[in-house]
Amino acid sequence: MSTIAPSxxxxxxxxxxxxxxxxxxxxxxxxxxxxxxLQVITEIEGEIVTKASPEIxxxxxxxxxxxxxxxxxxxxxxxxxxDYLSPLTNALCYYLAxxxxxxxxxxxxxxxxxxxxxxxELSRIASHCVWLGTGGIDLGAxxxxxxxxxxxxxxxxxxxASGGARMHPNYLRVGGLAQDLPKGFLDKxxxxxxxxxxxxxxxxxxxxxxxxxxxxxxxVGILEAEDAVAWxxxxxxxxxxxxxxxxxxxxxYSGYDRYEFDVPTRTEGxxxxxxxxxxxxxxxxxxxxxxxxxxxDTPGNWQMTDTKFAPPPKETIALSMEALIHHFKLVSExxxxxxxxxxxxxxxxxxxxxxxxxxxxxxxxxxxxxxxPSMYNLQVLKKIAxxxxxxxxxxxxxxxxxxxxxxxx
Amino acid sequence: MPSSxxxxxxxxxxxxxxxxxxxxxxxxxxxxxxxxxxTLRELKAQGFSQLTDIGGVDYLEREPxxxxxxxxxxxxxxxxxxxxxxxxxxxxxxxxxxxDQEVPTAVALWPAADWAEREVFDLFGIRFQDHPDMxxxxxxxxxxxxxxxKDYPLRGPASERTPxxxxxxxxxxxxxxxASGRAAAALQKQLLEARSREVKTAAEAGRTAQxxxxxxxxxxxxxxxxxxxxxxxxxxxxxDNA
Numbered sequence: 001m002s003t004i005a006p007s008x009x010x011x012x013x014x015x016x017x018x019x020x021x022x023x024x025x026x027x028x029x030x031x032x033x034x035x036x037x038l039q040v041i042t043e044i045e046g047e048i049v050t051k052a053s054p055e056i057x058x059x060x061x062x063x064x065x066x067x068x069x070x071x072x073x074x075x076x077x078x079x080x081x082x083d084y085l086s087p088l089t090n091a092l093c094y095y096l097a098x099x100x101x102x103x104x105x106x107x108x109x110x111x112x113x114x115x116x117x118x119x120x121e122l123s124r125i126a127s128h129c130v131w132l133g134t135g136g137i138d139l140g141a142x143x144x145x146x147x148x149x150x151x152x153x154x155x156x157x158x159x160x161a162s163g164g165a166r167m168h169p170n171y172l173r174v175g176g177l178a179q180d181l182p183k184g185f186l187d188k189x190x191x192x193x194x195x196x197x198x199x200x201x202x203x204x205x206x207x208x209x210x211x212x213x214x215x216x217x218x219x220v221g222i223l224e225a226e227d228a229v230a231w232x233x234x235x236x237x238x239x240x241x242x243x244x245x246x247x248x249x250x251x252x253y254s255g256y257d258r259y260e261f262d263v264p265t266r267t268e269g270x271x272x273x274x275x276x277x278x279x280x281x282x283x284x285x286x287x288x289x290x291x292x293x294x295x296x297d298t299p300g301n302w303q304m305t306d307t308k309f310a311p312p313p314k315e316t317i318a319l320s321m322e323a324l325i326h327h328f329k330l331v332s333e334x335x336x337x338x339x340x341x342x343x344x345x346x347x348x349x350x351x352x353x354x355x356x357x358x359x360x361x362x363x364x365x366x367x368x369x370x371x372x373p374s375m376y377n378l379q380v381l382k383k384i385a386x387x388x389x390x391x392x393x394x395x396x397x398x399x400x401x402x403x404x405x406x407x408x409x
Numbered sequence: 410m411p412s413s414x415x416x417x418x419x420x421x422x423x424x425x426x427x428x429x430x431x432x433x434x435x436x437x438x439x440x441x442x443x444x445x446x447x448t449l450r451e452l453k454a455q456g457f458s459q460l461t462d463i464g465g466v467d468y469l470e471r472e473p474x475x476x477x478x479x480x481x482x483x484x485x486x487x488x489x490x491x492x493x494x495x496x497x498x499x500x501x502x503x504x505x506x507x508x509d510q511e512v513p514t515a516v517a518l519w520p521a522a523d524w525a526e527r528e529v530f531d532l533f534g535i536r537f538q539d540h541p542d543m544x545x546x547x548x549x550x551x552x553x554x555x556x557x558x559k560d561y562p563l564r565g566p567a568s569e570r571t572p573x574x575x576x577x578x579x580x581x582x583x584x585x586x587x588a589s590g591r592a593a594a595a596l597q598k599q600l601l602e603a604r605s606r607e608v609k610t611a612a613e614a615g616r617t618a619q620x621x622x623x624x625x626x627x628x629x630x631x632x633x634x635x636x637x638x639x640x641x642x643x644x645x646x647x648x649d650n651a
Contacts, residue, residue, distance in 0.1 A: 229486050
């Protein structure tokens with residue numbers, strides 16, 4: 001009987017024994033279909049997987065440790081690098097937690113909240129575009145990739161316009177945003193809204209009804225509702241198993257309760273159900289974006305007027321002594337946050353993204369613990385891969401949609 | 410070194426969870442490792458079906474030093490609509506642990522605890538009793554130390570760092586800014602050390618050449634004595650060096 005040794009000295013991959021026709025096969029960490037640096041050590045009998053053991057940690061960058069050693073407002077720069085496909089969601093969750101600790105969570109201006117919602121829904125679409133494109137490539141459907149990435153590109157242009165960077169805009173701040181939306185942003189946004197529907201029609205036509213994709217995905221990697229809960233699944237994977245848990249509905253934040261949207265669910269729990277749930281989620285995200293777009297024509301405050309947390313406007317610094325002092329204090333030693341701990345969750349593209357933030361009253365966080373949805377989602381591979389074909393491993397990893405910046409942090 | 414950024418003594422909390430303001434994010438329970446599994450099992454029976462996360466916190470000066478934090482969520486375990494899910498209750502279990510104290514594993518209750526506990530072990534060094542696969546998960550298996558502990562150094566030892574004088578910036582060199590003060594003294598010391606090493610190896614090379622072990626070995630020190638070379642003053646004016 002070949003075994004993957006419960007290793008104490010070295011990686012499990014060192015042990016490759018085969019006495020009864022089973023074979024230990026290491027997949028990755030350089031395999032292109034693993035969507036990053038994932039290694040899966042599989043034990044196979046013929047073509048059937050009898051054991052799968054994902055090995056992670058190849059992209060560990062110590063982000064949680066770095067965040068402890070930066071000012072409260074600086075930490076978001078590294079935190080955005082966790083889930084690099086939807087950086088704004090990470091920053092939003094972290095800032096919501098900090099605002100709760102500061103006790104200012106009720107004072108965030110409405111326009112700031114609308115823009116936060118807008119950008120996190122755009123992130124959701126952009127992130128699902130990557131999943132859709134690369135997931136299609138895994139199965140040989142190359143064309144969809146270009147359609148999906150083109151749409152994502154337009155959304156990244158919006159991020160670039162808002163915060164100055166395409167991938168990690170670092171646009172949010174405690175109490176609101178770094179600046180208002182620039183001129184011309186709303187026209188670009190209208191362009192994205194207009195192109196979305198025909199583009200999704202094309203994508204669905206290419207992929208959703210494609211008999212090859214259906215053959216590869218239907219009844220692959222089935223996860224029942226009860227197991228999904230026990231294994232800590234959230235987001236599209238949990239909803240594909242039939243449980244309509246969505247943080248935006250259950251614990252609304254940033255004014256999500258003001259918008260109308262549905263939570264798409266399926267009951268099959270297989271890879272195809274996850275595929276459909278994510279596609280429907282993109283449509284729901286666009287529904288929210290359309291509602292927010294209508295509100296954005298009214299100008300308003302995009303940052304709290306309390307300059308204890310947010311630097312005063314640049315123009316006032318040369319004119320007001322007070323503004324200069326506040327600016328200097330914020331830049332040189334940041335603000336302090338009252339001691340305490342808080343858990344805050346948001347609905348990221350991959351599920352419940354949570355931050356457990358502890359402050360000891362200092363100007364740096366004492367601890368920033370991420371609840372990484374990708375890590376829990378990936379862990380279930382140990383269960384769903386059993387009894388499946390080795391060739392379907394690629395389908396299952398794709399349907400779990402892990403992002404390794406977040407799994408390994 | 411105290412600086413303007415160091416908070417005044419007494420202004421920070423050693424145990425922030427004890428002084429937290431009321432924030433309605435979860436029900437909070439505090440348990441000892443002995444009572445942990447019984448508490449978790451009871452909570453699971455009450456309907457907290459999902460283990461959202463396990464995290465660790467190092468409070469350094471507090472007694473007990475660590476907290477292992479369990480976040481639980483009450484989700485329905487069968488197909489259910491938004492109405493059925495509602496606003497599920499959250500509970501947070503804080504388990505105080507000391508160095509070298511072990512925590513019983515929760516893998517038997519929730520399979521999701523597997524990797525989460527491995528990560529707490531990996532980054533804080535808190536062991537979980539009866540865990541099926543207690544090895545490092547993020548760091549390499551042969552890593553020494555536990556990076557998220559507060560006493561873990563942020564940088565490597567000084568001897569392993571590349572010497573990098575603070576004034577040797579491009580702009581300073583271009584402007585011909587001479588080195589001054591402590592930085593200059595530190596650089597002088599580094600250069601002297603490096604030079605005496607060089608001299609030593611050169612002297613050794615010369616000795617071996619004389620005894621004929623390595624006839625081809627070059628003698629870089631030449632006729633200058635090692636002492637003279639080591640004592641040659643170092644010119645720190647970057648302009649002259651350029």
